[in-house]
Amino acid sequence: MSPPLFWADSVPAPGADLILSGPEGRHAVTVARLGVGERILVGDGAGSVAGCEIREITGKDTLVASVREFSFQARPAPxxxxxxxxxxxxxxxxxxxxxxxxxxxxxxxxxxxxxxxxxxxxxxxxxxxxxxxxxxxxxxxxxxxxxxxxxxxxxxxxxxxxxxxxxxxxxxxxxxxxxxxxxxxxxxxxxxxxxxxxxxxxxxxxxxxxxxxxxxxxxxxxxxxxxxxxxxxxxxxxxxxxxxxxxxx
CATH class of the missing domain: 3.40.1280.10 (SPOUT methyltransferase, trefoil knot domain)
Incomplete structure (x- = not known):
């Protein structure tokens, strides 16, 4: 099964850290109960998606993930x-x-x-x-x-x-x-x-x-x-x- 996808305002390049907070962070931490070391996808809703690994959980609605891969998918045509x-x-x-x-x-x-x-x-x-x-x-x-x-x-x-x-x-x-x-x-x-x-x-x-x-x-x-x-x-x-x-x- 592919990792779950969450939305962020922007997706950084591989090697960077990404902070997921607010409603998306709460869903990942509190609802999905994801933990350190698990993989997630983070996208901006405009074609960019990063494969990430959770590095740290902070509270009930915030996590820090390291970006491992980045991809951009153009809209399908027509x-x-x-x-x-x-x-x-x-x-x-x-x-x-x-x-x-x-x-x-x-x-x-x-x-x-x-x-x-x-x-x-x-x-x-x-x-x-x-x-x-x-x-x-x-x-x-x-x-x-x-x-x-x-x-x-x-x-x-x-x-x-x-x-x-x-x-x-x-x-x-x-x-x-x-x-x-x-x-x-x-x-x-x-x-x-x-x-x-x-x-x-x-x-x-x-x-x-x-x-x-x-x-x-x-x-x-x-x-x-x-x-x-x-x-x-x-x-x-x-x-x-x-x-x-x-x-x-």
């Missing part, structure tokens, strides 16, 4: 952005968790027409929860990159993002259970960027699908099963990993 319509509260952070574990690069929370959940007056709180969920899931899955979670998007914002992606040579896939074309038929391997659009529990409104396809998006189906909004992106990312070079290493 970049995949998820436009996620807001799920119901009990499944909201699950969608972020699963997409992060599956490798998403950017997550755009979207107040779609049929969303039961409404972030009116509390968007900052919702975005903060999604960012925390993305950070925790990236750490759990040993990802060197924490996905970016943007501010809450309106349909106008989503239109603009999708139009820009298409104009730059990207592919926009609108996951829709009534579509006839499978995701695998899209030219994903040659795309500069992939944008996945996932609707809410009630599905995308026909006008939203028509609007996005008019901008160059493709309405596609993943498979014979109808997936929940919280799991659709993760399943699509698995397919994209195989159909592109994202899982080639």
């Amino acid at each position: 970049q995949v952005t998820l436009v996620q319509a807001l799920p119901k509260s009990e499944r909201s952070e699950l969608a972020v968790d699963l997409a992060t574990e599956a490798g998403i690069d950017v997550i755009v929370p979207w107040q779609a027409m049929r969303c039961v959940a409404r972030w009116t007056g509390k968007a900052d709180k919702g975005v903060a929860k999604w960012r925390a969920a993305a950070s925790a899931a990236a750490k759990q899955s040993r990802r060197p990159w924490i996905p970016e979670v943007t501010d809450l998007a309106t349909t106008i914002d989503v239109r603009a993002r999708c139009a820009d992606a298409v104009a730059a040579g990207g592919v926009v896939a609108v996951l829709h259970e009534e579509a006839a074309r499978p995701l695998a038929e899209l030219p994903l391997a040659d795309a500069s960027e992939i944008v996945l659009v996932v609707g809410p529990e009630g599905g995308l409104d026909d006008a939203e699908v028509a609007d996005l396809t008019a901008l160059g998006a493709h309405s596609v189906v993943l498979g014979p099963e109808v997936l929940r909004t919280s799991t659709a992106a993760a399943v699509a990312l698995g397919a994209i990993g195989v159909l592109t070079g994202r899982w080639s290493r």
Whole structure:
């Protein structure tokens, strides 16, 4: 089993000492009960990761580790952005968790027409929860990159993002259970960027699908099963990993 990963503001070069404190230090010392001589990974969430050995434990929330190895991993290509319509509260952070574990690069929370959940007056709180969920899931899955979670998007914002992606040579896939074309038929391997659009529990409104396809998006189906909004992106990312070079290493 690989060593546990913790986040730090920066990652020093091999030979240096690193102090892990605060919530991350407390989790390592008090929750995980790590001790002197054990190995850990420390990353900055932006591609840099150090393999470290714990040298000293100080109190209940601080440790000193010696950096043994350093690596930097570039983001996989093509970049995949998820436009996620807001799920119901009990499944909201699950969608972020699963997409992060599956490798998403950017997550755009979207107040779609049929969303039961409404972030009116509390968007900052919702975005903060999604960012925390993305950070925790990236750490759990040993990802060197924490996905970016943007501010809450309106349909106008989503239109603009999708139009820009298409104009730059990207592919926009609108996951829709009534579509006839499978995701695998899209030219994903040659795309500069992939944008996945996932609707809410009630599905995308026909006008939203028509609007996005008019901008160059493709309405596609993943498979014979109808997936929940919280799991659709993760399943699509698995397919994209195989159909592109994202899982080639």
